[in-house]
C-alpha cells in the first residue's frame with residue numbers, strides 16, 4: 001500500500017520500521033520541519049517525497065493510508081481531513097484532546113469508508129493478552145495500576161507543545177498513562193463512573209498540565225479498579241498492574257507475568273514478555289492493521305475502542321473528587 005507519515009519526530013522511527021517490516025511503501029513524509037523528513041529518508045534509505053504541508057501531501061500523493069504522529073491537538077483535524085478523502089488512518093494516541101474533537105471525529109468516521117485505527121499498542125503485549133484471556137469468562141472485582149515515572153523540566157521544555165493544555169491536552173494521564181488505563185478497561189470492562197483527583201506536584205508555574213493523577217473507577221459488576229500515575233518521581237519505576245476475581249490474582253510487573261505468585265514462563269523457558277512501556281508493540285499493531293485492510297476486515301482498535309481511554313481521562317480531569325458518570 002502507498003503510505004504517508006505526518007510528524008517525523010521521536011515516535012516516527014517506530015512507524016517507519018513497522019511499515020518497512022511488513023512491506024508497505026512509504027511514499028511520502030510530512031513535517032513542518034523539512035529537515036526531519038530528509039534526515040529520515042537518509043537514515044532509513046527511503047525514496048519518499050517530502051512535504052511540509054499535510055493537505056498538500058494528502059492531495060498529491062495518492063495515499064492508501066496515513067500515519068499521524070503529530071502533537072495531540074492536531075490528531076482530530078488531521079484524522080478528519082484524511083477520512084474525508086477516503087484515506088485510511090493510523091493515528092498515534094491519544095485519539096483527541098476534548099469532547100468536541102471526539103464528536104467531530106465520530107462524524108468523520110461515520111461519513112467515510114476508510115478505517116480509523118489508533119496506536120494503543122500495549123493491547124498486543126503478550127502479558128496483557130494472557131490476562132485478558134484468563135479472565136475472559138470471569139468477573140474481575142478489583143484491579144490496580146501504578147505508573148511511577150520521571151519527566152523533567154527539560155523534557156517539557158524540549159518541544160513547545162508538551163506541558164500545554166491547548167496542545168498536549170493534559171499531562172501524565174493523556175500522554176504517558178493512557179496505555180495503562182486502556183489496558184485496565186480493556187481487561188476489566190469499561191467502567192461506568194469515576195472519582196479522580198489530578199494535580200501538578202512538581203512543576204508548578206512551569207507546565208500547565210497535571211504531573212500526578214489518581215482515579216477510582218467503578219465497574220458495572222460492583223467491582224472497582226484504581227489508576228495511580230505520576231511523572232514527578234525521582235526516577236522511572238517499572239509499571240505494575242494487578243487483577244483479581246477473588247479466586248486468582250494476576251500481576252504484570254514490567255517484563256514479568258505472575259499468576260497466583262508464580263512467574264509464568266514461555267515454552268522456551270523465558271519470562272512472558274510483558275513490557276507495557278511505549279513503543280514495544282508498534283510493529284505487531286502495524287502488521288495487523290495492514291492485514292485487516294488487505295482482508296477487508298475491521299481493525300480491533302477502532303474509533304469505538306480508542307474513544308474509551310480519552311473519555312475516561314476527560315472525566316478524570318473534570319472530577320476533582322466528585323463521582324462522575326463516564
Ligand SMILES: NC(=O)c1ccc[n+]([C@@H]2O[C@H](COP(=O)([O-])OP(=O)(O)OC[C@H]3O[C@@H](n4cnc5c(N)ncnc54)[C@H](O)[C@@H]3O)[C@@H](O)[C@H]2O)c1
Nearest residue numbers: 007008009010011030031032069070071092093159278279
Ligand atoms: N504509542 C506510543 O507509545 C507513543 C510513544 C511516544 C509518542 N507517542 C505519540 O506520538 C505523537 C508524537 O509524539 P513525539 O514524541 O514523536 O513528538 P515530537 O514532538 O517528537 O514529534 C512531533 C513532530 O510533528 C511535527 N509537526 C508539528 N506540527 C506539524 C504539522 N502541522 N504538520 C506536520 N508536522 C508537524 C513536529 O515538527 C515534530 O517533528 C504524540 O501523539 C505522542 O503522544 C506515542
